[in-house]
Amino acid sequence: MSGFNSLAPGGSDVCAQPPEPPAEPLSFSVHSLPTLALPPVRQGRLKMLVVLLVCAAPVIASYVSYYVIRPQGRSNHGELIEPQRPLPSAAALPLTDLDGRAVDPASLLGQWLFVTVAGGACDAKCERQLYLQRQLREAIGKDKARIDRVWLVDDDVPPRPELLAAMQDAAVLRVPRAALAAWLAPAPGQPLEAHFYIVDPLGNWMMRTSAPSEPALIKRDLERLMRGSAGWDKPGR
Template sequence: MPGSKSSSPAAKPGAFDQPLGLTVHSLPEPREAVVVDAQRTRRGRWKMLAVLAVCAAPMIASYFTYYVVRPEGRRNYGELVEPQRPMPALAATDLAGKPVDTATLKDQWLLVSVAGGACDAACEQHLYLQRQFRESLGREKDRMDWVWLVNDDVPVRDALKPALQQATVLRVDGAQLAQWLAPAPGHQLPDHLYVVDPMGNWMMRFPAGREQADAAKVRKDLDRLMRGSAGWDKPGRPE
């Protein structure tokens, strides 16, 4: 306004003459830093181990169930083989006469029958039951193969071959086979169905001539094996 005097406020003497205040944070001692880093590393490792344990728990439980808390004999219809017998290097060919490495049978559960190429009525019944038992596993059936081991040189009838399209049929040396699989006292190899685990170990034998009459018991045993190994056994063979 006219006649008025405008001016900035006078600065107080010494207002900007005071030194700035700085807060200095002390640095950790080298020894203290090492201790802190070590603690962080340990915590990180424990967390990682905890995550791994959670992820591995189903597999560990499955191994424990199958190999440690194995069902007692009275709970099984099939007879457990003790000790288990590893699959030997059998001389084998397919029905076309092509050599087959029996090690390729591993990594799957096997439901095995043994019979000569003539395949009498008992042999045909076993082949039928093998297919039915595998199908009864439902979505787990891809974890089991049904196998017919032909233990002589008799040709397999052409009429039988269409029913064997989903089976593995191998002609093996009978003497070598007898060093691996064995029947119950008083019986012959073709009298039984045999179970081989994915590692190639013969581990169970079903009672001779009773599989059809006691089909529900056989299915229960097979289902128990599938459930007990679910954590570590997967469908199909690794490529």
């Protein structure tokens, strides 16, 4: 037979390749992705609500103290007015300054008002009342900036210059007595001049107290009102 023998001596195939070592099996390592720690939406809203409540707590407490508890229960010296009487409009309460210029009652809003009512002649009792009004406001200390003194002159008599000099940091306004009586009222059997009238920053007449009696007790009432409204009332309009 023509050709050549493809087998080498020993019977091996010269064309055969040496065997390759067996391939190692491939292995794959799968690493998990980090989990993002995002709070649930409801949990986030709850935390926000808690923060808002904590921030609002002092304001809420002051409103409850003033409008619900009504400072220190019933241990006040002055008489609380229930229901409170809001400041009338300019048509119902025509205020003017001593030069006759119209003053809008709304311009008095935003401050506590410590009000005295007396005619322009102002006798000795009236003078004492105006003096006590000034001293009580000064005695409040740093909170006095939240209180305005007001003298409502309910007749056409010009106040004496020395009285006006003592009222330079106060509002002196004229008002017809009949119109004033539709807002402020004395205790039964007493004249308007017998009291101090306390009006809150929203314009509500809320307390009256006998003007010449127990200044220390009147001061205590004012201090309690300042504490009870500290969370929502600030100095200035």
